Amino acid sequence: MEQLYKREAYLEKIRPFYDLPDVIKVLTGVRRCGKSCIMEMIREELVGKGVPDRNLLYIHLDRRPYKGIRTPDKLEEAIDKGFSDASGLKYLFIDEIQNVKNFEEVVNAYREEGDYSIFVTGSNGYLLSGQLVTKLTGRYLEFEIHTLSFKEYEEMKAQYGKPIDPNLDTEFASYVIEGGFPLTVRIDEGEAKRAYVKGVIEEIYEKDIKKNKKIRQRALFDTIQTYIVNNFGATTSLKALCGRLESALGRKVRKETVYNYLQILQDAKIVLKCRRFDLKSKRSLNGEEKYYLSDLSFYFASNVDNRINYGPVLENIVYRYARMMGYEASVGRIGNLEVDFILRDQRQDYAYVQVAQTIMAGPVNEKGVPLTEEREYRPLESIKDNYPKYLLTMDHLLQKRNGIKHENIVAFLKEEKAFE
Numbered sequence: 001m002e003q004l005y006k007r008e009a010y011l012e013k014i015r016p017f018y019d020l021p022d023v024i025k026v027l028t029g030v031r032r033c034g035k036s037c038i039m040e041m042i043r044e045e046l047v048g049k050g051v052p053d054r055n056l057l058y059i060h061l062d063r064r065p066y067k068g069i070r071t072p073d074k075l076e077e078a079i080d081k082g083f084s085d086a087s088g089l090k091y092l093f094i095d096e097i098q099n100v101k102n103f104e105e106v107v108n109a110y111r112e113e114g115d116y117s118i119f120v121t122g123s124n125g126y127l128l129s130g131q132l133v134t135k136l137t138g139r140y141l142e143f144e145i146h147t148l149s150f151k152e153y154e155e156m157k158a159q160y161g162k163p164i165d166p167n168l169d170t171e172f173a174s175y176v177i178e179g180g181f182p183l184t185v186r187i188d189e190g191e192a193k194r195a196y197v198k199g200v201i202e203e204i205y206e207k208d209i210k211k212n213k214k215i216r217q218r219a220l221f222d223t224i225q226t227y228i229v230n231n232f233g234a235t236t237s238l239k240a241l242c243g244r245l246e247s248a249l250g251r252k253v254r255k256e257t258v259y260n261y262l263q264i265l266q267d268a269k270i271v272l273k274c275r276r277f278d279l280k281s282k283r284s285l286n287g288e289e290k291y292y293l294s295d296l297s298f299y300f301a302s303n304v305d306n307r308i309n310y311g312p313v314l315e316n317i318v319y320r321y322a323r324m325m326g327y328e329a330s331v332g333r334i335g336n337l338e339v340d341f342i343l344r345d346q347r348q349d350y351a352y353v354q355v356a357q358t359i360m361a362g363p364v365n366e367k368g369v370p371l372t373e374e375r376e377y378r379p380l381e382s383i384k385d386n387y388p389k390y391l392l393t394m395d396h397l398l399q400k401r402n403g404i405k406h407e408n409i410v411a412f413l414k415e416e417k418a419f420e
Contacts, residue, residue, distance in 0.1 A: 005156045027121040029145035030269035030294045032200050034182045035121040039093050057082035060095040072106045091117050098122045146324045147180030147295040150413040156185045172410045179297025197301035208268045224261045232293045233312030269294050277330040292316045310357035318355050337379040350387040351419035
């Protein structure tokens with residue numbers, strides 16, 4: 001069996017809970033991001049620790065011989081059969097658990113027995129909604145899995161013997177266009193990579209959207225999806241979006257329908273919503289969200305133009321990276337100024353991040369300072385607390401100014417640095 005690429009960033013977060021039966025470990029993320037492989041890595045680590053095979057059961061509900069299981073009774077029957085010879089702590093892995101209606105009753109019943117460490121995956125937000133939240137509150141931990149980071153992308157290419165460009169910026173541009181779905185790393189031809197990503201999009205619609213939500217206006221849904229994908233990183237208000245849709249379709253559209261379709265895109269993990277936060281009032285600002293893509297290949301696979309608009313692209317990558325590193329992220333407003341991201345870690349410590357392609361280009365002011373430099377530094381300098389402040393750019397000549405950390409974004413991502 002071919003060795004899997006080990007995604008240590010996620011495994012180190014989950015390891016402390018391997019042997020804890022009181023908490024159900026829930027892995028969520030967009031389809032094909034690598035959740036199943038991470039579960040297999042956990043299983044391999046447990047085998048390495050000496051856990052016998054009879055105490056390990058992996059049920060993948062999209063594959064034989066389990067793909068026909070759709071009811072709680074059938075799932076329970078498969079679990080009991082799989083552990084018929086087991087004793088002591090048992091490790092139960094269930095992949096694509098949302099395929100079973102009312103699965104919450106089953107996993108909670110086994111959790112209550114106290115000798116099952118349970119791991120489950122799901123490809124969409126329906127997994128953590130409704131009944132699961134009410135029945136399992138305080139009894140599960142969610143681990144959000146993303147497609148490959150830039151560091152993982154390079155490491156995986158190296159493991160599978162794929163060429164890596166010695167010019168780091170060129171390699172980064174390839175990562176931007178190809179995206180981070182693990183399988184695309186192993187596909188050599190560009191058009192084949194695009195075809196694979198298009199297939200993922202269609203699979204998401206068929207398995208995670210169509211079967212779970214009633215979309216009565218497919219044309220409207222497709223238009224909304226295309227608009228959000230093509231305008232990722234832009235400020236989006238529901239009122240303005242409805243106006244654009246009415247102009248494009250030549251008819252009225254209901255705000256409630258548009259809102260619901262945006263929520264479906266989030267539930268399917270195609271897009272990630274980033275709210276705005278006002279630093280003066282300390283309140284979230286509704287109706288001025290930004291939407292980022294769970295993987296940039298969703299954009300490049302849908303457009304024949306491979307030119308990179310680095311403004312939204314770099315924002316998208318930093319937002320996903322911050323989420324991967326465990327930060328909560330929001331767009332910050334300070335009066336009339338805006339900071340790209342306010343990050344908060346699990347210790348409730350903050351960091352502020354500005355993202356730009358460069359601060360070296362463009363016209364200069366009367367002091368000879370590039371106006372882009374002034375524009376990017378000003379919001380950070382207006383924040384008066386002592387939390388760390390970062391300016392991430394593609395520049396190789398780095399500034400020192402008022403304690404703000406100016407970093408090359410590609411090197412920052414490759415080294416997988418924290419915002420501290």
